[in-house]
Amino acid sequence: MIEIKNVCKSFGDKEILNDISAVMETGMTNLIIGTSGSGKTVLQKCMVGLFEVDKGDIIFDGKNLTNMAQEDRKELRQQIGMLFQGSALFDSMTVEQNVKFPLDMFTKWNHQKKIERVNDVLARVELKDTNKKYPSEISGGMKKRVGIARAIVLRPKYLFCDEPNSGLDPQTSMVIDKLIHEITKEYNITTVINTHDMNSVMEIGENILYLYNGKKEWEGSSKDIIFNKNKKLNEFIFASEFLRDAKDMRMLEEKGIVDNDRNMEKIMREGGANLLMNDDDKSE
Amino acid sequence: MKLFSTIGAYLLMLKGMFTKPENFKMYWKELMHQSVEIGMGSLWIVTIISLFMGAVSAVQTAYQLTSPMLPKETIAQVVRDTVILEFAPTLVCIVLAGVVGSKIAGELGNMRVSEQIDALEIMGINTKSYLIGPKIIAALITIPLLVVLAMVLGIYGGRLAGSLGGILSGETYDRGLLINFFPKNVWFALVKAYTFAFIISSVSSFFGYNVKGGSLEIGRASTTAVITSCILILFADYILAFFIL
């Protein structure tokens, strides 16, 4: 569990985060959503200490990061995995070396054991036969997956993902979302994800924090989000007319005004985008 | 004001480097890697520069020493002393400031901009000591070696130019080399080499490590790193000459 208490952060006289408090639950995918520039990345970097907060506390299972000694902070960080918005792979190293790096640095395992673990996590993110490739030789989606593999190779207690599916096609995004969700459950990780992808919100949003202009505007789960009454959140989520209509229909339906429509159920469950595909295409 | 805060940040960076390595073996590996990058990477350019600067100083000295009263050996003496005292340490280090400095600043700047430094930091690695420490130590090991090599090759270049150009024979040159030779000069040159090596590596690390913004800034940081290193080298050269000679 990570508690964020009254966090404020400014760059110069530009206020980016304004008095944010929230709780990131263990074993859950905690989402931070908001428009581009709303401060998601800054909040996440404050949480891991890459930016120092101006005011407030970040508490990792009772341990306060903000006033921690350098050595303790280093120790805590060995339990943190992070996927950066641009993957941040070491471009002088191969995929295998990238994923192996945390093991080289922090374990005394023999080579054999390290390679086994590396292949383990690479298989976990569905990457095979890329071990000897360099980051410049693989696609964006593969880089994200290598990034995830590197983030989880030491079995972290906390996982941070900054826009894990930006720039990816909907299908690959879905695979990555599911993967992060599964890993979270499997290892009981406290996972924090920044996203503005509505599919992810609906799919894996167990605990959602909506940022608007650096303030916490709303929080809840993906179930709450459909019926929320917050105007700004609705503008953000139901940005397209299609989704707005879908939402209205759902509301009317709740009140018994229209009949239950099979397609509407689907929109609610899968976030709309899938509806555009044929039923046959979807059966995996 | 900005100058003082920059100097302060630079000193803080140096101070931040001194922590216990997370894993000695990985630091060692990085040190070896950097030594190859910095040392082997500049071997060719140093070789070429030293041969030519020795050759040119031999030819020019011969041109200026027109008086028949002076023995030919003087040419060798002059080449020896200028190469050891000034050309090998200072000129070579100025060139290395360009070659090594821009490489270091570019590498760190790229790592900063693409968040690789943040990624290391988040793993719980002290990036100042892991990324900058090995670079400075590697420079302190390899650059003085390169300077010694430059001395030897520079003097040899003078000998080659002298005999090829019919200015003086190899034997005369060798005899000249032994006249009035002060070993102290070599020590002085080494003091300079160590100082300059530290300036080049730490200053360019500083500018690369602190890049803010995008790829445009990386180029800018490299340029700043090279210019600052060059100026500091010349300044340190003067100070050292003033106090030691």
Ligand SMILES: Nc1ncnc2c1ncn2[C@@H]1O[C@H](COP(=O)(O)OP(=O)(O)OP(=O)(O)O)[C@@H](O)[C@H]1O
């Ligand atoms: N290092 C920095 N220095 C100054 N301002 C910054 C810095 N990093 C971010 N900002 C500012 O903070 C604000 C929030 O940026 P942030 O990167 O957190 O947005 P975001 O919500 O992650 O957006 P996106 O979805 O596009 O990634 C922006 O206005 C940005 O200009």
Ligand SMILES: [Mg+2]
């Ligand atoms: Mg962002």
